[in-house]
Amino acid sequence: MRRVSHPLKTPHEPMTPPTLCVEQAAPFSVSYVKGGRQQEKALIDDHTLAVIRFDTETQIDANHPHRFTVGLPELEGQHILEVWRSPLPVQRGTEAGIGWIRNEIIEMAWILVDESVHRGLEDATYHGYHRLLSFIRKQGYQAMLRVWNYFPNINDPDHDLERYKGFCRGRYRALAQSGVPFEANFPAACAIGTRCSGLLIYCLATKTPGSQIENPRQMSAFRYPLRYSPKSPSFSRAILKHWTTTERHLYVSGTASIVGHRSRHPNNVIAQLQETLQNLDALVSSANNDCKDSPLQPNLLKVYARPGLVQEELQPTIARHFGNQTPTLFLQGDICRRDLLLEIEGLWVSVD
């Protein structure tokens, strides 16, 4: 059986038998750590996949691919870092504008696209996806499980189309061209509007696909009527991945107050939140049909709220719903439909 040994702290420490069986552990874990810049260095070692910050500007650094900043400020500046860790040693690098970090099982990869060198957001998105998909395939991590999309002015018009719709077209073109078996293999995703420049796309990829979970309360986004976008959004509501015989991850896409294909409760934050929580419950229940012995538990949540909303309006209801112990990060962001005020995504896990 393959085992991972922990690095020795000092040469004098007794050799302890390695304890971690790779087969029994998921290939990464994610947590939120309070602390900001001071804390950052202490979090980085050979097992760090990524440390993600949230602030007013999107920032990447080719010399440090495992550290990047998403241009969405926290609702309350708590300086939370999102930390991805690997039980296996990691490698990292950058190659022609793509940052990558990987272990034997998974790869995380990002690209920051400068829209101004493309004809518009559609082409920029196509380019970003095309580059990322080619890259992960070349590395052998061809199954994109989860993807995060952040770009400015998501609700603004661009030529004759809302920018989100241009984004949907570009993404669809790249996915269609990539030859990945369609629809059933769309990654879980979110697409959120920033107030800063740059189209940031980052993804979690692995070698074999997970399974698509759709929501019984919602029409599959890839089947939405074309009035929402000339190309329906290419994402799965969630992706369930059995990492080992005992550990499962459920990557839950951005979930909002949409029932069927219609937005519900315009201008009513509390009602939108309640509807969103019901949608999440329905989605996770449907994933649990595959995990009867050990139900999925929320491990980490991310809440995107339109600028102007305050954490106090949302946090107590969310904490009551999922339990006080569920780490939740509140970010300011624009939702892809004008009438939506918030969206929630997250990672659910189950361990036998």
Ligand code: 3EB
């Ligand atoms: C929705 O359900 C709300 O285009 O990648 C949620 C998650 C939404 C992902 C995407 C859009 C996306 O349609 C919006």
